[in-house]
Amino acid sequence: MCILLVLGQPAVSQAGFLTTLLQRISSARKQYQSASQQKEQTTATIKALQSKSAVIRQQLALIDHDLGNQAREISSGEAKLAGLKQAILKEQADIQATSRQRRQKQQLLDQILVRTYQNGPASYLNVLLGAQNFFDFLTRFQYVKQILAFDNNVVKNLARIQATLTAENQSLVNEQSMAQNELAGLKQLQAGQLAEQKQKRLLLASLQQQENHEKSELDAETRAMQYMAAQIMALQQQYGGGASGAPAPSGGWVWPVPASHVISSGYGWRSIMGFREFHDGIDIAAPDGTPIVAANSGVVLFAGPAEGFGHWIVIEHSAHLFSVYGHMYANEILVHPGEHVSAGQQIAAVGADGFATGPHLHFSVITGFDSSGHMISVNPLNYV
Numbered sequence: 001m002c003i004l005l006v007l008g009q010p011a012v013s014q015a016g017f018l019t020t021l022l023q024r025i026s027s028a029r030k031q032y033q034s035a036s037q038q039k040e041q042t043t044a045t046i047k048a049l050q051s052k053s054a055v056i057r058q059q060l061a062l063i064d065h066d067l068g069n070q071a072r073e074i075s076s077g078e079a080k081l082a083g084l085k086q087a088i089l090k091e092q093a094d095i096q097a098t099s100r101q102r103r104q105k106q107q108l109l110d111q112i113l114v115r116t117y118q119n120g121p122a123s124y125l126n127v128l129l130g131a132q133n134f135f136d137f138l139t140r141f142q143y144v145k146q147i148l149a150f151d152n153n154v155v156k157n158l159a160r161i162q163a164t165l166t167a168e169n170q171s172l173v174n175e176q177s178m179a180q181n182e183l184a185g186l187k188q189l190q191a192g193q194l195a196e197q198k199q200k201r202l203l204l205a206s207l208q209q210q211e212n213h214e215k216s217e218l219d220a221e222t223r224a225m226q227y228m229a230a231q232i233m234a235l236q237q238q239y240g241g242g243a244s245g246a247p248a249p250s251g252g253w254v255w256p257v258p259a260s261h262v263i264s265s266g267y268g269w270r271s272i273m274g275f276r277e278f279h280d281g282i283d284i285a286a287p288d289g290t291p292i293v294a295a296n297s298g299v300v301l302f303a304g305p306a307e308g309f310g311h312w313i314v315i316e317h318s319a320h321l322f323s324v325y326g327h328m329y330a331n332e333i334l335v336h337p338g339e340h341v342s343a344g345q346q347i348a349a350v351g352a353d354g355f356a357t358g359p360h361l362h363f364s365v366i367t368g369f370d371s372s373g374h375m376i377s378v379n380p381l382n383y384v
C-alpha cells in the first residue's frame with residue numbers, strides 16, 4: 001500500500017491519508033490484476049489460434065499428400081494416353097497397309113476375271129486340252145482350280161485382316177476415350193484440391209497473423225504488468241508498504257493491550273459534549289506506557305503523526321484488512337514503515353496524544369474505503 005505520510009512530516013487528516021492509500025496502491029493493484037486477467041485471456045486466445053493452426057496444417061499435409069498421389073496418377077494417365085495414341089497410329093497404319101494390299105489383290109483378281117470374260121474360258125480350256133493323258137488332265141484341272149481359289153482366298157483373307165485391325169483400332173479408340181475421361185476427372189479433382197489448398201493456406205496465414213498480433217499484445221501486457229509491479233514495489237518501498245505487500249495473517253487475532261481489557265468507549269454511535277458521532281473503533285483504557293501489541297501479523301504501512309490521533313500506526317494484514325492504533329506519543333512508537341510484525345509483538349505504548357481525555361488506545365479494524373477515502377470499519381470485537 002502507498003502511504004504519503006512519513007515520520008517527521010506534519011500531521012495530515014485521516015481522510016486525506018486514506019484517500020491517497022486507496023487511489024495509489026489500490027488503483028495500481030487493480031490495474032495489475034486487470035492486466036493479469038487480460039494476459040490470461042490473450043494467452044488463451046493464442047493457444048486457441050495455435051490449435052486451429054495445427055488443425056489447418058494437418059489438413060494441408062493431407063491435401064499435399066493427395067496432390068502428390070494425383071500428380072503421379074495424372075503422369076501415369078498421360079503416359080498411358082501417349083502409348084494408346086502411338087498404338088492407334090500403328091493400327092491405323094496397319095489398316096491402311098492391309099487396305100492397300102486388299103485393293104491390289106482385288107484389282108489383280110478383277111483383271112483376271114476381266115481377261116477371262118474377254119477371252120472366254122478358252123485359255124483355261126486350252127490348258128486342259130493340252131493334257132497328254134488323263135492323269136495330266138486331272139493335274140492341270142486341279143492347278144487351274146487352285147489358282148482361282150487362291151486368288152479369291154487372298155482377297156477374303158485380306159478383308160478379314162482389315163476387319164480385325166479395324167475392330168482392334170476401335171477398341172483402342174474406346175480405351176483412349178476412357179483414359180481421357182479418367183484423366184479429365186483426375187485433373188478436375190486436382191483443381192479442387194489446389195483450390196482448397198490455396199484457401200487453407202490463406203486461412204493459415206490469417207491465423208498466423210492473428211497469433212503474431214496476440215503475441216505482440218501479450219508482450220505489451222507482460223511489460224505493462226512488469227512496469228506496474230515495479231511501480232507498486234517502488235511505492236511500497238518509498239512509503240513503507242513493504243516489498244511485496246502484506247502476507248496473509250499467520251495466526252489468530254490477539255488483544256492489542258494485554259495488560260488491560262477495560263473498554264472506555266465502544267464501537268458505534270456515541271455522544272461527546274452534546275455532539276453525536278460514530279466511533280469507528282474501541283477505546284481501551286490503560287496507564288501511560290502500557291505495552292501495545294500487533295493484533296495480528298502484517299506489514300507496518302505507517303507510523304507517525306496523524307490528525308486527531310496525535311500519532312498512529314497502521315498495519316496491513318492482507319488485502320483490504322487493516323488494524324489502526326492511535327494516541328501514542330512519538331517516542332513510544334517502536335516500529336517503522338515497511339517492517340513485518342508478528343501477532344503479539346509490541347509495537348508501541350499507551351499514551352494520550354491528540355484529541356484524548358486520558359491515556360488509552362484507540363483500536364480500529366478496517367476492511368476498505370468509501371468514495372471519500374474514509375475507512376470502512378467493522379467492530380473490532382469481532383476479531384479480538
